[in-house]
Amino acid sequence: MYRYDSIDQQLINERVAQYRGQIARNLAGTLSDDELRPLRLQNGLYIQRHGPMLRIAIPYGLLAADQLRKLADISRRYDKSVGHFTTRQNMQLNWPKFEETPEILGELATVEMHAIQTSGNCIRNITTDPFAGVAPDELTDPRPWCEVLRQWSTFHPEFAFLPRKFKIAVNAAAEDRAVIRAHDVGLEIVTNESGEIGVRVFAGGGMGRTPVIGKVVREFLPRQHLLTYLDALLRVYNRYGRRDNMYKARIKILVNALGVEEFARQVEEEWAFIKDGPATLTDGEFNRIAAHFAPPAYESLPANDTAFDEAVAGNKAFAAWVKRSVRPHKVPGYAAVTLSLKAAGVAPGDISDVQMDAVADLADRFSFGELRVTHEQNVVLADVRQRDLLEVWTLARAQGLATANIGLLTDMICCPGGDLCALANARSVPIAQAIHQKFDDLDYLHDLGDISLNISGCMNSCGHHHVANIGVLGVDKNNEEWYQVTVGGQQGNATTLGKVIGPSFSAEEVPDVVEALVNVYVENRTDSERFIDTFQRLGIEPFKERAYQGRDRKKTAKQATGEANV
Amino acid sequence: MSKIIKNGQIVEDAWQVVKLAEGETADAVTFGANQLLPLAVWQARKDEILALGAPIGVWLDSAEGPEAIAGDLAHFAVVAVNFPKFADGRGYSTARLLRERYGYTGELRAIGDVLHDQLFFMKRCGFDAYAVRADKDIAAALAGLNDFSETYQAAVDQPQPLFRRRAA
Numbered sequence: 032m033y034r035y036d037s038i039d040q041q042l043i044n045e046r047v048a049q050y051r052g053q054i055a056r057n058l059a060g061t062l063s064d065d066e067l068r069p070l071r072l073q074n075g076l077y078i079q080r081h082g083p084m085l086r087i088a089i090p091y092g093l094l095a096a097d098q099l100r101k102l103a104d105i106s107r108r109y110d111k112s113v114g115h116f117t118t119r120q121n122m123q124l125n126w127p128k129f130e131e132t133p134e135i136l137g138e139l140a141t142v143e144m145h146a147i148q149t150s151g152n153c154i155r156n157i158t159t160d161p162f163a164g165v166a167p168d169e170l171t172d173p174r175p176w177c178e179v180l181r182q183w184s185t186f187h188p189e190f191a192f193l194p195r196k197f198k199i200a201v202n203a204a205a206e207d208r209a210v211i212r213a214h215d216v217g218l219e220i221v222t223n224e225s226g227e228i229g230v231r232v233f234a235g236g237g238m239g240r241t242p243v244i245g246k247v248v249r250e251f252l253p254r255q256h257l258l259t260y261l262d263a264l265l266r267v268y269n270r271y272g273r274r275d276n277m278y279k280a281r282i283k284i285l286v287n288a289l290g291v292e293e294f295a296r297q298v299e300e301e302w303a304f305i306k307d308g309p310a311t312l313t314d315g316e317f318n319r320i321a322a323h324f325a326p327p328a329y330e331s332l333p334a335n336d337t338a339f340d341e342a343v344a345g346n347k348a349f350a351a352w353v354k355r356s357v358r359p360h361k362v363p364g365y366a367a368v369t370l371s372l373k374a375a376g377v378a379p380g381d382i383s384d385v386q387m388d389a390v391a392d393l394a395d396r397f398s399f400g401e402l403r404v405t406h407e408q409n410v411v412l413a414d415v416r417q418r419d420l421l422e423v424w425t426l427a428r429a430q431g432l433a434t435a436n437i438g439l440l441t442d443m444i445c446c447p448g449g450d451l452c453a454l455a456n457a458r459s460v461p462i463a464q465a466i467h468q469k470f471d472d473l474d475y476l477h478d479l480g481d482i483s484l485n486i487s488g489c490m491n492s493c494g495h496h497h498v499a500n501i502g503v504l505g506v507d508k509n510n511e512e513w514y515q516v517t518v519g520g521q522q523g524n525a526t527t528l529g530k531v532i533g534p535s536f537s538a539e540e541v542p543d544v545v546e547a548l549v550n551v552y553v554e555n556r557t558d559s560e561r562f563i564d565t566f567q568r569l570g571i572e573p574f575k576e577r578a579y580q581g582r583d584r585k586k587t588a589k590q591a592t593g594e595a596n597v
Numbered sequence: 598m599s600k601i602i603k604n605g606q607i608v609e610d611a612w613q614v615v616k617l618a619e620g621e622t623a624d625a626v627t628f629g630a631n632q633l634l635p636l637a638v639w640q641a642r643k644d645e646i647l648a649l650g651a652p653i654g655v656w657l658d659s660a661e662g663p664e665a666i667a668g669d670l671a672h673f674a675v676v677a678v679n680f681p682k683f684a685d686g687r688g689y690s691t692a693r694l695l696r697e698r699y700g701y702t703g704e705l706r707a708i709g710d711v712l713h714d715q716l717f718f719m720k721r722c723g724f725d726a727y728a729v730r731a732d733k734d735i736a737a738a739l740a741g742l743n744d745f746s747e748t749y750q751a752a753v754d755q756p757q758p759l760f761r762r763r764a765a
């Protein structure tokens with residue numbers, strides 16, 4: 032992974048000093064709360080329902096074991112011994128003390144970490160495929176590209192006060208595992224006809240209140256032009272994106288208002304002035320960064336480990352875990368393992384200090400000392416020898432990290448919601464837990480196969496509910512919590528937005544509604560169909576009908592109000 | 598006279614920002630010395646202003662692009678860019694365009710909601726003068742120019758990105 036040189040380190044140290052000064056000025060009364068707000072947000076500090084929340088950056092989801100140990104240590108000393116992984120592959124601490132946040136950032140800096148630009152109207156943490164570098168279906172490792180972008184975006188002087196937040200994701204694999212079409216800018220690494228490497232640029236995607244699938248603004252952008260082109264694109268957005276209404280300020284609104292052709296034309300026009308300028312990326316720099324991501328010292332191993340095969344054949348629980356949690360790897364004899372943070376009774380994405388230490392130990396022993404955070408809020412050990420899988424499973428299981436539910440209904444993406452988040456309309460974690468309780472039979476879940484169920488506590492859509500097969504969205508009606516359900520969304524290459532099935536439900540109804548939707552699938556599926564396939568074949572009607580069967584809408588719910596559809 | 602930061606120093610400054618009141622037109626302005634004039638006034642009364650033979654200053658509001666004065670830059674002693682709210686970041690693009698595209702070399706001043714923690718970014722984008730908001734301690738704000746000792750990106754103050762300098 033990328034390790035800092037003295038300049039990178041110095042910048043992070045200077046950031047800590049700057050932030051320390053800002054907090055001190057605020058406490059001294061010379062920097063008002065309103066003035067501090069955008070500054071603290073650009074350091075990941077929110078003021079939440081119960082107090083501050085600190086969002087720590089995990090650039091493109093990649094962590095070293097010693098960094099995770101530091102997070103465990105920080106969570107013990109400054110928080111309640113628990114961290115929460117977000118859908119931007121970052122970590123949130125929910126109970127830090129305001130005055131201690133400079134100390135926390137100082138601690139993070141000792142392990143090359145920070146909270147820079149994890150919030151605010153600026154370029155946010157770059158995200159990518161959690162299987163980057165090991166996925167058999169990738170064209171190239173996207174992580175050097177992400178690091179190039181991290182450095183370019185860090186303290187970018189022109190784009191620190193954009194109309195709204197700006198999220199970039201990068202994918203280099205045949206299957207999009209970074210949801211690039213739901214980002215302000217999505218970059219798909221591709222080669223052109225002459226074999227040159229570059230990116231296809233999508234812009235104007237996003238979830239939130241007005242979910243939009245990103246559109247192609249440039250079919251092919253050679254690698255050396257990556258930064259100048261993005262400078263041009265961001266400049267067009269910075270100058271012309273709306274600033275009068277925060278709900279219309281994302282780039283998707285600008286792209287839609289201009290039309291994608293006109294937007295692309297304006298970017299090209301701007302780019303023509305800066306193309307081939309000094310910000311043109313050099314091969315030397317790319318290679319310098321790429322060298323940090325050189326493959327670890329893999330052993331030559333047989334493609335199939337016989338002891339592993341025997342263990343799978345002889346141990347049903349292990350086999351079930353392998354089926355869901357173990358993915359193929361580029362290198363023979365190795366596998367990528369997903370540790371589930373979706374055990375019953377735990378808030379999705381939460382990880383305790385003890386678990387963090389345990390995962391760091393697993394990474395050190397079995398995966399070259401590195402791990403990744405997924406946008407589905409799980410953790411990946413990317414380089415495990417097949418012959419070690421049984422031991423990894425045994426150790427992970429002891430820590431509650433081996434629930435065999437990856438990709439299944441209970442592997443829910445879920446935002447912190449109303450229990451913690453100040454913006455929430457409704458709680459989301461109790462809904463996830465109630466669904467988990469209803470679907471606690473692992474055999475049945477395996478029989479149902481791949482289903483994504485995502486929950487957001489409000490239209491900000493941190494829980495990615497729009498791109499879930501079953502999406503649940505908290506809505507507020509007369510100060511009551513209600514839940515709108517969407518069906519038929521999916522992420523990946525064929526990213527689709529789910530459709531609202533109708534009036535919203537009370538919290539108690541949601542698990543039953545999920546069951547009703549699942550039953551329609553079970554009764555109608557053909558052998559090879561996943562939930563989403565059956566949905567696409569049947570359309571929304573049978574799902575809708577079943578969801579409302581026997582429910583007296585007049586008494587228990589009202590039509591979702593306008594705020595959910597603006 | 599008020600104080601501004603100019604070229605890294607706190608100095609006395611004589612320029613006055615002229616604003617048109619709601620509904621007021623360019624004709625309402627009475628010309629005097631050291632006025633930073635609104636773009637609309639410059640555009641409407643260019644010949645008169647030039648005829649005065651005094652140093653000329655104009656200011657652009659955040660929605661006013663640098664294109665509007667790109668052909669006139671040789672006339673100006675000061676160009677100011679207004680930040681109506683510090684969260685309005687359009688002025689950063691305006692500044693870079695004035696310097697990098699239109700070759701403006703005179704004083705480029707940030708006015709409006711100009712605070713300590715923006716100065717570093719402003720400097721990078723080509724500002725060399727800062728009218729720090731009057732209720733703030735300008736001496737303390739001065740430190741904001743030097744929050745960081747290095748920068749990754751190419752910008753006006755350092756046209757070479759770090760990666761072109763780091764390799765050496």
Ligand code: SF4
Nearest residue numbers: 446452455488489493
């Ligand atoms: S979706 Fe809404 S409730 Fe959930 S974390 Fe985001 S802002 Fe908070």
